[in-house]
Amino acid sequence: xxxxxxxxxxxxxxxxxxxxxxxxxxxxxxxxxxxxxxxxxxxxxxxxxxxxxxxxxxxxxxxxxxxxxxxxxxxxxxxxxxxxxxxxxxxxxxxxxxxxxxxxxxxxxxxxxxxxxxxxxxxxxxxxxxxxxxxxxxxxxxxxxxxxxxxxxxxxxxxxxxxxxxxxxxxxxxxxxxxxxxxxxxxxxxxxxxxxxxxxxxxxxxxxxxxxx
Numbered sequence: 767x768x769x770x771x772x773x774x775x776x777x778x779x780x781x782x783x784x785x786x787x788x789x790x791x792x793x794x795x796x797x798x799x800x801x802x803x804x805x806x807x808x809x810x811x812x813x814x815x816x817x818x819x820x821x822x823x824x825x826x827x828x829x830x831x832x833x834x835x836x837x838x839x840x841x842x843x844x845x846x847x848x849x850x851x852x853x854x855x856x857x858x859x860x861x862x863x864x865x866x867x868x869x870x871x872x873x874x875x876x877x878x879x880x881x882x883x884x885x886x887x888x889x890x891x892x893x894x895x896x897x898x899x900x901x902x903x904x905x906x907x908x909x910x911x912x913x914x915x916x917x918x919x920x921x922x923x924x925x926x927x928x929x930x931x932x933x934x935x936x937x938x939x940x941x942x943x944x945x946x947x948x949x950x951x952x953x954x955x956x957x958x959x960x961x962x963x964x965x966x967x968x969x970x971x972x973x974x975x976x977x978x979x
Contacts (some may be wrong), residue, residue, distance in 0.1 A: 908969075
């Protein structure tokens with residue numbers, strides 16, 4: 767194993783930190799792009815557009831949702847993918863969804879499968895939050911993650927996993943679990959997010975690549 771040396775002798779004067787051979791290490795997150803909503807109808811990540819990378823560079827891509835605020839009350843945060851550089855979004859999805867929830871006033875709680883959100887070879891936008899929709903009060907929002915596996919592969923379908931937490935229109939804490947696959951062997955090169963109705967009033971979506979072994 768070779769010795770890693772810093773670019774000067776004093777830590778206080780350090781300007782760069784070396785990495786071991788192979789880059790940032792297995793599983794390291796590499797930030798690719800951040801999109802910030804401002805009364806946005808859609809937020810799209812398309813490979814080769816505005817510095818977005820969504821190809822074989824990384825085997826796994828992760829989206830982070832930070833305080834996604836809806837302009838319209840009681841709506842869902844959704845996504846779809848493209849195989850033609852964002853010209854169309856409507857790849858066939860088969861998915862499953864469930865959620866746990868607890869009312870702010872303690873009146874009720876539950877753990878339920880959400881049949882209204884699953885798709886069976888559906889080409890509609892996939893909801894990323896089960897149960898009641900996101901509220902649009904000033905302090906209500908959604909945060910969470912979406913992981914997309916090997917979108918550039920041309921042999922297998924494209925699996926995804928999402929987990930989101932939202933503050934619903936009826937003041938409920940809702941923890942949603944969404945999973946499924948895009949039933950295509952074509953490379954996915956675009957992902958778009960939007961609300962089921964109305965705009966994304968505010969919030970950020972960050973795209974990361976995850977380094978392979």
